[in-house]
Structure formats: structure tokens, C-alpha cells
Amino acid sequence: MNEGPPESIDGYRLPVFRLVGADGECDPELCQALAEEISRRGLRPLAVRLSAGRRPVTAPDLQRGGLLRTGVDRLELSCSPELPLPGIAPAARSLSLLADLCQRYDVVLATGDWDLPLNTLLIATGATAGPVAENHFRVADPAWGTGRVSDLLLSWLELLCREEPVWACVLIGGRSSRMGRPKHLLRTDGGVTWLEMTVARLHALADGVVLAGAGEIPLGLSHLTRLPDVPGVAGPLAGILAAMRWQPGVSWLVVACDLPSLTEEAVRWLLDARRPGRWAIIPRRSRDSHVEPLLACYDRRCLIWFEELRLTGSLRIGMVARRPQVHSPVI
Incomplete structure (x- = not known):
């Protein structure tokens, strides 16, 4: 790979x-x-x-x-x-x-x-x-x-x-106030970290997987490419921009590290929703709920949208869902 x-x-x-x-x-x-x-x-x-x-x-x-x-x-x-x-x-x-x-x-x-x-x-x-x-x-x-x-x-x-090639970016670095440690290092009942489980799900369907953000990672994932956050940008936007700038010619699955229930079926569902004219697939839990921008698929053209957010100083990445080229199916 x-x-x-x-x-x-x-x-x-x-x-x-x-x-x-x-x-x-x-x-x-x-x-x-x-x-x-x-x-x-x-x-x-x-x-x-x-x-x-x-x-x-x-x-x-x-x-x-x-x-x-x-x-x-x-x-x-x-x-x-x-x-x-x-x-x-x-x-x-x-x-x-x-x-x-x-x-x-x-x-x-x-x-x-x-x-x-x-x-x-x-x-x-x-x-x-x-x-x-x-x-x-x-x-x-x-x-x-x-x-x-x-x-x-x-x-x-x-x-x-x-x-079109699809790469996956897992955003790490957030801390769990309840557990007092990074979310991606929390473990399932089977002893596997949330990060390891997420990467395994994504590797099955993506052309490559990278980690964006700072922090300790399990030794078994040390072979993965690590992307530092874009300087001067806070929140998930820093990692999304890092990934899309690094590989601007592919689509990106952007996934938070705190989704222990993520399945291959869910990832495949996102990928199957791609169509010409849909630059992003950002799901929502119900018709009236907010979108889930950290479990989404972004076409290479979305880089412009995220750069615009950076220039305006906005950290609300969910704002891109207002674009007419975004498809927001109900989970």
C-alpha cells in the first residue's frame, strides 16, 4: 500500500x-x-x-x-x-x-x-x-x-x-475528562485501544490511513504516517487541513478517534453514497439533528471550503454541510 x-x-x-x-x-x-x-x-x-x-x-x-x-x-x-x-x-x-x-x-x-x-x-x-x-x-x-x-x-x-482513491484520517489528541487520558488510548473490554480498532475498520476499505494530531499511539500503529496539525489552527480543522493538504488529489474519510462502535458496514455505507455532484457525505442521526462532520467522506474539492473556514477564523467544521454539494443522509 x-x-x-x-x-x-x-x-x-x-x-x-x-x-x-x-x-x-x-x-x-x-x-x-x-x-x-x-x-x-x-x-x-x-x-x-x-x-x-x-x-x-x-x-x-x-x-x-x-x-x-x-x-x-x-x-x-x-x-x-x-x-x-x-x-x-x-x-x-x-x-x-x-x-x-x-x-x-x-x-x-x-x-x-x-x-x-x-x-x-x-x-x-x-x-x-x-x-x-x-x-x-x-x-x-x-x-x-x-x-x-x-x-x-x-x-x-x-x-x-x-x-477515486479514498484515504482515511483519524483525528487524535483529545482527552477524556471522565477517564483522564487521551480518548484514542481508551480500551475495549477485549483490551484493544479505540484507535487500533478504528484503524482496523478503515484499513479494510481505504487506500491508506493516516493519523492527524499529537499524542502517544500504540506501538502496533507506529508504521502509520503521522501528520502534525496545521500551525495556528485549533480543533479538528487543524487535522483535516493537514490531511487534505498532504494528499490534495484524493477523497478523505475523516473519523474521530472516539467512535468505538464504528463498523466496516458504516464506512462502506458512507462510500456507497458517493455520486457525481456530491462533494461530501456528512450524515446526521435524524432529519432534525446536527450533522456528524467527524464521520464523513470529503471529496478533494472540499479543501477549498476548509481553507475558507481557516481564513475566517471559524472552527465550526459542520458549517460546510450548508453547501448545496453536500449530501446528508440520515444514519
Whole structure:
């Protein structure tokens, strides 16, 4: 199991679909129609087109009026291979830009001169669905109409959503006023610490487990990655930010250390609730109760929300549940 952060951006894992036509260029009107159909289904799409031009693709393009609002957001970018950024390959620069855009949108439809490893949909007359032989390539016929083509894209997007790596972060460091010792070191009747039991449950379903916060841990967990709290931030927010900054390209299960009744079934229930458009799964005990932000699954895009809390000085992490992209099922 990989216990370190990813070294580069994997374009195939991004919710980005490159749309191409039989002659290489996808009909701009079709791309716009697909984006509008996806928007009607409750997701937030971005249509972005890259063309050869005189300026390199850089983040400042987003600040110069390139974003056009036409029912759905549309972005026009230009790129010049003659104007590279020192030490940064054009492909890496473009992938980085796409990854930044994915922080704000559910799906990005890309057309134009993208010479990148991206999931690609060929839209051409006479195309047949057929068996899916290539994980990163699909075909569609424009005669299907925007509804059926959108169905294909959204089923593909859901597959990407479910395949996104999920890491788990256990927040430790709190003390039990009743027991007079750290909560994560309290033991069950069988002699196992709450922390050991929680980690065992998470290891069965997560791609990796880290511990956030200071304090003594059982010797048997010394192999786990320890993340120090973000300086100047108090409470659970410090550990959540530490984890999401350390691995910003994955989803995170955030779990408190004082949940001795946590089961694998409960964790699987959280993971199964993931869908495109749901950036966080934060359950609640009843329809009228508060949410449980320390037994929740957060998409990588939630990092922006937690950074905003830090900047405002708020420690109420449950406030993110007010966002429209949050799903709060009743336990």
C-alpha cells in the first residue's frame, strides 16, 4: 500500500472528458448542448476550449475575462508552444490548470488542441456503443441526441467517482475528562485501544490511513504516517487541513478517534453514497439533528471550503454541510 502522496497529476483520474469529432474537432454547438443538458441534471459543468494562440496557458488567463457565462460556464484558452514556462513542460502546465478547474466544477468538457492523457469521447456518425475495450476511450454518434450522449458521459463520470482513491484520517489528541487520558488510548473490554480498532475498520476499505494530531499511539500503529496539525489552527480543522493538504488529489474519510462502535458496514455505507455532484457525505442521526462532520467522506474539492473556514477564523467544521454539494443522509 502506498503511504506517500502522489507525485504527479493523472489526467485519466480527473473528471475531464476530451470531446473529439471524426476530423479531430468536436462541434462547439454540440459541446455546449451537452454542457447544458448536464447542467439540467443538477451538475455543474464547464466547457473549455483550447486553441493555438500567442499566449501560454496559465492560471492568470482565468483572471482576464476568459470565463463566459452562457447558461453554463464556458472558458476559451489559447496556447503557444513557442512560449513555454521555464522548467515546466506544457503538458504538466495544462494538466495542472485542468486540475485547478476541477476544484470548482463537477465535470469539465474539453475541446480543441489538448495533447494530454485524458478520457476521450469520439463523437462521429455511425459510431456504435459496442464493448468497452479501452478504459479511457468511448465512442458516440451525434444522432443519439444530447440526452443519450449525456447518459454515456455521466455513467463514465460515476465510474470515475467510485474509482477515486479514498484515504482515511483519524483525528487524535483529545482527552477524556471522565477517564483522564487521551480518548484514542481508551480500551475495549477485549483490551484493544479505540484507535487500533478504528484503524482496523478503515484499513479494510481505504487506500491508506493516516493519523492527524499529537499524542502517544500504540506501538502496533507506529508504521502509520503521522501528520502534525496545521500551525495556528485549533480543533479538528487543524487535522483535516493537514490531511487534505498532504494528499490534495484524493477523497478523505475523516473519523474521530472516539467512535468505538464504528463498523466496516458504516464506512462502506458512507462510500456507497458517493455520486457525481456530491462533494461530501456528512450524515446526521435524524432529519432534525446536527450533522456528524467527524464521520464523513470529503471529496478533494472540499479543501477549498476548509481553507475558507481557516481564513475566517471559524472552527465550526459542520458549517460546510450548508453547501448545496453536500449530501446528508440520515444514519
